[in-house]
Amino acid sequence: MSSISESLAALALGVLFPAALLFAQPQAAPAPVEANQSLTGTVVNSVTGEPVRRALVSFAQWSTLTDGDGRFEFHDLPHLQTPISVRKPGFFSEQDVAGGQLPENMVVTSGSDPAPIEAKLIPEGVVFGRVESEAGPIEGTQVKLLAARVRDGERHWEQQGFAITGDDGSFRIANLMPGSYYLLLAANTSPELSGPGNPPKLLGYSESYYPGVQDTAAATALVVAPGQQLQADISAKLAPVFQVSGTVMGFTPDSGISVQFATDSGDVLAFPTEFDDNGNFRSRLPGGSYILMARGQGPDNALLAMDMPLELTGDLRGIKLALAPSSPIPVNLRFVNVARKSSRVAIVNDGFTPGAVAASPASAVNIQLESTGPTLRPLQFFAMRESPAEQKLVLRNVEAGRYRVKVQPGFNWYPSSVRCGDVDLLRDSLEVRSGMRSPPIEVELRNDGANLRVSAFSEGAPAAGWVLLLPLSSPAGAQAQPVSVGTQAIFSNLPPGEYSLLAFDQIAGLEYKELSSLSQYLGRATRVVLSSHQDRETKLEMVAREK
């Protein structure tokens, strides 16, 4: 029984409290007494300060459009304190640009004669331009906007917009948040680009970045300010196209084989590869480096896959690709039960049924692979259970690539060791190779983790923001929890060890899993050493982040 009560307590600490903090925004007040309250205000453009007409303002279940002067009015309301939302195509709300976090000034109260509210809309950015080669505008080609976004303290490159050029080579990508972007021109080749000759000179261009460079390092970032319409013309350098051909082996007619080429960025080329029933393929590509990807489906829905890197500087014929079903990667769990002698935390009724909690701790473990590789082809795989109570899981159909292994243990367990062969997966990434069998992933979990509560202060007064917890042994294990005035940030089931702690007023855009991006702050970090089963509280002075 003690293990169940601890599990419940941990669940309550680890899940419910932070959730409560996140949703600690004022809720609708108790039942209205009178419905004679009002709410009025104006919606303005954050850049020009001009009123925004026909913006949709919503307050609880009431909605209205602003008038020609950007004004809105709600009458006959009950007394309510709740967030107000404002939106209009072509604009972002303050909440949108704050990464979904609700700004405090957006929580408003209806009243009998309330002060007018001013709500801001942030105008979208637009990137537009033209793709041209020395032969003229290029039609029907793909351009993509890439942006670095920081999620959970890690920088991820993401595709943020997409367009296909029109008949005059023009493109337009709207709905852009303020920020910096890279503009990618996808590789292309088509008969329309070919020059005269016998045989004709087949031309194309390889993947490039604005303003017309091959390398991301040389690319110019487009910094889009709110409301800015940025022109970015790209010149495509036409170059000879090479033939790539070969044979795929090891499949049956119903395997649904495809052959595709991916570039360094992970972009899968859109132009066709000829492919026949005998596995012969042929394509024409501009010079450059590619990954030739053959995919199909084998017996029992097993992925048939083979990836082959190619450096294309001339015609390449006679490639042989042997498809093989991908080998499953077993995941073995080992639970080291280091139960606490007596439970000092109260059982919290969290709504979970005791039966569900009493199930094997293995049933709560989630193992996930997240690719660290090319930007435009993010991959995720989840380990499946052979049976609910089994301590063995399996990752199937994992494509070749590099992955970060994420272990979410559930209940009051933490992963004390995650290894694959010689690789320590708590620190390093997992490499999966085409056609190679991977050793099993061995996960050791312990339940003697420590709990830490942190309150933050600014010049002696309680303050709101975020607390960062940085394990000295593995920077990738860094985590952040919100803290608000009068509540604590709570970290549960922490592996015993040494940690650095920092409190920030805000962490948007902070790559806290990358130690170098914290170097200017580390001098102000507080060190704590946590031991098995320890419950500890600490106080931190808030660090104001430079924007």
Added chain:
Amino acid sequence: MKTLVSSLICVIWTMAVAAAQSPSPATGNFRIMGVVVHSLTGQPLPGIQMSILRAQTPDVLQTVVAADRGRFAFPVSDPGKYVLVAQGRGFPRQAWDEHNGFSTAVVVGPGKDSENIVFRVRPEASVSGTVTDEANEPVREAQVMLFHRGVEEGNDEIHLRTQTSTDDQGHYHFAHLFSGTFFIVVSAQPWYAHTSPTGPETDPLNVTYPLTYFSGSTEAGGATPISVKPGDKITADLSLTAVQAIRLEVTRLMRPNSGSAPNATRKVFGSYSVSASNQYESGADGRTFMTGLAPGEVEISGSDSKNPRNSWRETLNVAAGVKLKAPSDHSAIAVGGKLILNQPKAGSAVIILSGRSSHERFQALVNPDGSFQFSGPYMPPDTYQVAIFYRPGSVLASIAATGAKVDGRTIEVAPGADVQLTVVMSRGASRIDGTVLREGKPVAGAMIVLLPHDWLNNQSLIRRDQSDSDGTFTLPQIPPGRYTALALQNGWDIDWQNAAVLKPYLPHAQIVLVSPDQRYEMKINTQ
């Protein structure tokens, strides 16, 4: 010559065709030569890029740029058929005398005239415009459809040509159009629409846009045709006006476990369906509604993935206060069956059913064991053409069915029927090579149609071609049977599927009896 300028199917089968080609019988020094001129003015067009392709392959063999006075020339050593393609700024890629995917190939060889070509290249036109709302603000992501009225596959109808969506400025653009009669139709929702299963229906934000035909009508009959001539750059702006949205109460529509939420669609020009609402909401009192509907006739349907016969559809005229109780229409049909190939299956096969009166198409993938089952969306009772998409070389030999009446390659299905189809494929396709003549001389650019007996019920057996520069043509993949062959000099705008239109041509048609696995040669006079 069937022109395969950018066909996916052609790409897949290219290598098989290339491998089957026999060595050239003779080589010599030939030329493909001519002038390229503007189709309207007759002006020579130097600078146009001209290419030749080997017929039936996508590979461009040679490309030249037309010189002064529009002249071009290609030296070729192998006799045979070549597709001639032109392209330039303002002139989209087009094959010589191209019609609906067919063109006149240049035949090269001893005694063939390939040196006096006049390529009348057609300039492109475009239709573009801006979609705005009642406050004159751009409507983003509106679905803009371009319909074309004219003869396609021998039927004179209004067809959906292409569609796009508006950008952040409400702008749309259809480029590379040839002349013809077009219609623009817009389907959109107000971005601020606030539909709710509760609350007053007269909420000023409970609005929707009706389907709007250029230049503003909400009825197909009021659509303004846009006459596009070569070189035109037409602007067709549309303003949408929001109307009070209707909330249709629906009850007992969903089947537990396998039913999907209902979906409302509206017909454009009586055939093409666009979404009218997919908002299916439950109020606090447990009542369910389809919200955001514009007034007028809609079709509301629900599908059942486990038993297609439980799928349903109701057509009703939506107006304030109308309710839809449990569907009364139990006419959905279920079609499954078996494909018999008489040879090992290679690659995937798809069975396609096309409803004659509904204009709806359904498709089912054939399983490795040859079985197939149409599942999901409501299939109305109708007469369906049965067609199969499978590798070349095999033809649909016959169909048999239980639960439906078979006529040729069609099945007539009664309401609620459970149909088991047996589709038999065979090799044994024959081929006709022929020459179109007028007063004993070969005619280039004529349309050849091969009609099966009872072609209305055997649409998949119709074969067409365009005669090449020496008057020759090829009709491939013909199953055994009795056919009528016609050659029409200016047949491209004739709705020859219409028996009354076709009647005057029949006395001069030729009857062809096709046996399995044969190659026929014929001469046919053009009309």
